[in-house]
Amino acid sequence: MGDLTQVSSTLLYIAFVLYLVATFVFGGTIRDKRTDKGNGTLGKVAITITIIGFLTQVGYFITRWIASQHAPVSNLFEFTTFFGMMLVFAFIIIYFIYRLNLLGLFTLPVALLIIAYASMFPREISPLIPSLKSHWLYIHVTTAATGEAILAVSFAAGLIYLIRQVDQTQRSKRTTWLEVVMYAVFSTLGFVIISSLFSAFDYSAEFQFPVEGEEMTVEYQLPAITGPNDGELLSEGVMQPWFEAPGWMHGENAARKFNTLIWSVLTGAVLYLLARLILRKRIAAAIQPLLKRANPDLVDEISYRAVAIGFPVFTLGALIFAMIWAQQAWDRFWGWDPKEVWALITWFFYAAFLHLRLSRGWHGEKSAWLAVGGFAIIMFNLVAVNLIIAGLHSYA
Amino acid sequence: MKRITCESCGHVNPEGTVLCEACGKPIEKNQHIDGNKPGKLLNMRYEGSARRSQTYNKSVIDKIWNFFSSVKVGVTLIVITLIASAVGTIFPQEMYIPPNVDPAQHYADQYGILGKIYYQLGLHNLYSSWWYMILIAMIGTSIIIASIDRYVPLRRALKMQKPKRHKAFLQKQRLFSESENISAEDVEHVKNRLKKQRYKITEQDGHILAEKGRFSRWGPYVNHIGLIVFLLGALMRFIPFMYIDDYVWVREGETAVVPDTDQQYYVKNKDFIMETYDENDERYQEAIQKQGGAVPSNYQTDAVIYKASGEAVTGEDPELEKVKEGSIQVNRPLKFDGYALYQSSYQLDEFESMTFKIHETDDESEEALASFTVNLMDPEYEYELDNGFRVVIDQYFPEYYMDDGTPASQSKYPRNPAFVFFVYPPGEETPEVSFAGIGRNVDASGENDYKVGLQNFEVRDVTGLTLKRDYTLPIIALGGLIFMIGVIQGMYWQHRRVWIHPSDSGVMLAAHTNKNWYGIKREIEKAIDGTGVNMVEDQQEIKQ
Known part of the structure; x- marks a missing residue:
């Protein structure tokens, strides 16, 4: 059984590498004049590698399911990895509808970042607490993740549209916001890099601090820029925190998570500035020439189509199935738990998106900005609500 | 009008x-x-x-x-x-x-x-x-x-729409083309190809309308009906009959009346079970260690539901008839006659009774001279013991704690019981005051001849069950279902129309879809393939 867990991790690793390779091959199609509509060889090679990567990850999913004896969607690592897998799946489907190679170049890196982000969380197989013991665990979580993944494709397409269309000859609000999006991507990368770096050195700093009268200890895997409120550093030979986390941050891990956030933001800033220095222009401006041959109308349609396909799936998984399960496990189908509220907010947002597009003619750039905004909300629900706002769903 | x-x-x-x-x-x-x-x-x-x-x-x-x-x-x-x-x-x-x-x-x-x-x-x-x-x-x-x-x-x-459309209407469609010298065969060809792609064809004086997926236009209205039904269902929860939400604590071995049922139903807690994962289980070992404590795997109440039979007489215990027996687990409520009981909370090892003994203060072997048992849910005021001792309960703290130097109780539940006893030794009229609880027996005056100590106790678990009756659920579920049907109908199908309009020397071709323009273009491409009809131009294409 321990072997199976090992096999499972290896498969995930292979899938990751395959996605990475596929990204580069998709990148190669930009220069290839013949592959405009996905009928060139390079495009075929790229999508084939992607599919093999996806199947490998399905292998990871199945072996881990067997090893843990429950669907591996029960903690933050498992859920986020699954989300990455479904993002690749959604991409494959959309790819076969529209055959746009460029979409692979944008979707796969997002999936890569998500999977890398996931693997920074505890990866051991954990037992299910009684409220999670239900078939609805995997029915609800997998459907919700699939819906969110399809909506994420809309983000990738929207981003292509914006980078392609936003006028980069002069600085404007739009170029600034586009750089904010770029910076957010760099911060995620920063989180992955900095976490991997310090975990490679087995960095550990332990703090003791009071929570509601009881002394708790917490272990930092990153040097403490911010320590727990009223905390005391136990480990020796490590960095003293520069300041204490504010008192209103609750939960035993709040300060540690806040510290990680600071690290990600800082590393992201360093990476971003480096990239700006090397490129000597805005990141989006540097990418823009590569997208010249993309048909903005088609990209706009893909972005919208992804929402059209993803919205019903999201509603079913994140709201309806969630309600059925909540009714069974907690005797009420709706409890205004932060995660529930943010699923509702996501739903409201995409409902507004669809109404604006269908009835008020928000096409093209406006629609693309909305696609980016929707993804930001999804990510907020995945990352921030789990890490910052504690609730029934904060299983990590 | x-x-x-x-x-x-x-x-x-x-x-x-x-x-x-x-x-x-x-x-x-x-x-x-x-x-x-x-x-x-x-x-x-x-x-x-x-x-x-x-x-x-x-x-x-x-x-x-x-x-x-x-x-x-x-x-x-x-x-x-x-x-x-x-x-x-x-x-x-x-x-x-x-x-x-x-x-x-x-x-x-x-x-x-x-x-x-x-x-x-x-x-x-x-x-x-x-x-x-x-x-x-x-x-x-x-x-x-x-x-x-x-x-x-x-x-x-x-x-009302007719296949025969005004020229201006066609020319101002997003997809439009005009072709010269088109034979009737070619038009027939295009028509048949469209038919093959499951378009419904209607004709009028040589004008052709090919249409499919019109029902998807109703999707938004269907899903809006679903939302309204859902909201109405949610609104009905304010009607007391439709929605009951209550809570009951039942001790092991006890039978409690189920609230909000007009004393009709009773629930017996046969046994409350809490299980945890085996810490030596190889599979979960690492996670359990990281968690730093036992991980629960099951909360369960083995319950029996009874219904009162016959007329309820005040002050008399009703006759109970068994309705259902089963286990209530998290995620597995027990349902009976429209009601459902959910496992929702518990209290392990609540004290049921405590047995105290009286011994001489300077007796090191603490040999019991007399003993008495206090039922913690319903303690008696006075206890007459063997050997002529008499004990009176002066104060009872079910969940004892020190509040600024004075003993007090945090709740009425016997989670940490403590007592102040008046002990009357045989033949004495003035009592000795003793304080006794878990792990403490204090002689208040320091001059007592006799001491009260805990000899034995019994515990039991208490289960907390939520009672629900929710007649709005079917309505809410129906709303959700209608919404899903509507949203899928509207999103996964498109309403596509192609108009073919014979003009003096050729044909005009125009097309409209409510979404997925890429899809309709491909269908038109297939339909006109091999004919002289020109491919439609996207007149809205963003050109940059």
Whole structure:
């Protein structure tokens, strides 16, 4: 059984590498004049590698399911990895509808970042607490993740549209916001890099601090820029925190998570500035020439189509199935738990998106900005609500 | 009501029509309604049909109608609700703060000045606030009015449409082409290919309309009906008969009346079981160690449900008839006669009874001279013991703690019982005062001849069960189902139409879809392949 867990991790690793390779091959199609509509060889090679990567990850999913004896969607690592897998799946489907190679170049890196982000969380197989013991665990979580993944494709397409269309000859609000999006991507990368770096050195700093009268200890895997409120550093030979986390941050891990956030933001800033220095222009401006041959109308349609396909799936998984399960496990189908509220907010947002597009003619750039905004909300629900706002769903 | 007769085809249209229902010719004086401009494409959103909201704006009713039927207003309402909902997650809502604390104090203590403001604005109960309810009600109203405003004329327009369309209508479609010298065979060919792609063909004087997926146009209205049903279901929870939500604690071995059932139902707790994962289980070892404690795997109450039979007589125990027996687990409620009991909380090892003994203070072997047992749920006032001892309970603290030097009880539940006893030794009239509890027996005066000590105790578990009866669930589920059908109908199918219009020397071809332009272009490509008909041009293509 321990072997199976090992096999499972290896498969995930292979899938990751395959996605990475596929990204580069998709990148190669930009220069290839013949592959405009996905009928060139390079495009075929790229999508084939992607599919093999996806199947490998399905292998990871199945072996881990067997090893843990429950669907591996029960903690933050498992859920986020699954989300990455479904993002690749959604991409494959959309790819076969529209055959746009460029979409692979944008979707796969997002999936890569998500999977890398996931693997920074505890990866051991954990037992299910009684409220999670239900078939609805995997029915609800997998459907919700699939819906969110399809909506994420809309983000990738929207981003292509914006980078392609936003006028980069002069600085404007739009170029600034586009750089904010770029910076957010760099911060995620920063989180992955900095976490991997310090975990490679087995960095550990332990703090003791009071929570509601009881002394708790917490272990930092990153040097403490911010320590727990009223905390005391136990480990020796490590960095003293520069300041204490504010008192209103609750939960035993709040300060540690806040510290990680600071690290990600800082590393992201360093990476971003480096990239700006090397490129000597805005990141989006540097990418823009590569997208010249993309048909903005088609990209706009893909972005919208992804929402059209993803919205019903999201509603079913994140709201309806969630309600059925909540009714069974907690005797009420709706409890205004932060995660529930943010699923509702996501739903409201995409409902507004669809109404604006269908009835008020928000096409093209406006629609693309909305696609980016929707993804930001999804990510907020995945990352921030789990890490910052504690609730029934904060299983990590 | 005024009518507009089409100059071209003679069809009589209702007032406010933008495009003739039959032939699609723009009705000149109404083009401003849909923002159609000369030289630009037609706005096909509602087929140019006459919507009430765009036609009348005089009476108060008109104004209210127009306000709620506006998509702009609808989206604004959604966005306000969205932001309000987000605000509600900044700090925990009142239902998620610990019970038995003063919320005003709690928010100020935990979250400082911001928490205080949050509380004072009532944001700690945001989702049940009157203004949040009004927002939802306004969204509901908007859904109903906007849907009626559009559905009725849209349906009419699609019913009235004729294959023979006015030239101006075709030319101003997003997809359009004109071809010279087209043979009748070629037209027939295109028609048959479209038929093969499951288009429904209607013809009129050589004009062809190929149409498919019209039912997807009704998707939005179906899903809006679903939402309304859902909201009505949620509203019905305010009717007491429809929705019951209560709570009952039952001790092991006890039978308690199920609340809110008119003393009709009783529940017996045969056994409460809490299980944890085996810490040596190889599979979960690592995670359990990291967790730093046992991980529960099951909470379960083995319960029996009884129904009172016959007339209930006050003061008498009713006769009970067994209705159902089973286990209540998390995720597996026990259902009976429309009610459901959910495993929701528990209290392990609550004290049931305690047995105390009396011994001489200086007897090191603490040999019992007499002993007595106190039933903790229902303690007696006085105990007559063997050897002539008499004990009176002066004070009882079910859940004992020291409150600034004075003993007090945190609750009425015997979780940490302690007593102040008056012990009357044989023949004595003045008692000795003794304090006894778990792990403590204190001689208050320091001069007692006899000491009271704990000899034995019995414990049992208590289970906390939530009782629900919710007749609104089927309605809410129906609403969800209708919504899903509608949203899939509208999103996964598209309404596509292709018009073929014979002109003097060739044909005009125009097409419209409500979404997925890429898809309809591919179908037209397939249909015209091998004929002289030109491929439609996308007249809206963003050119950069």
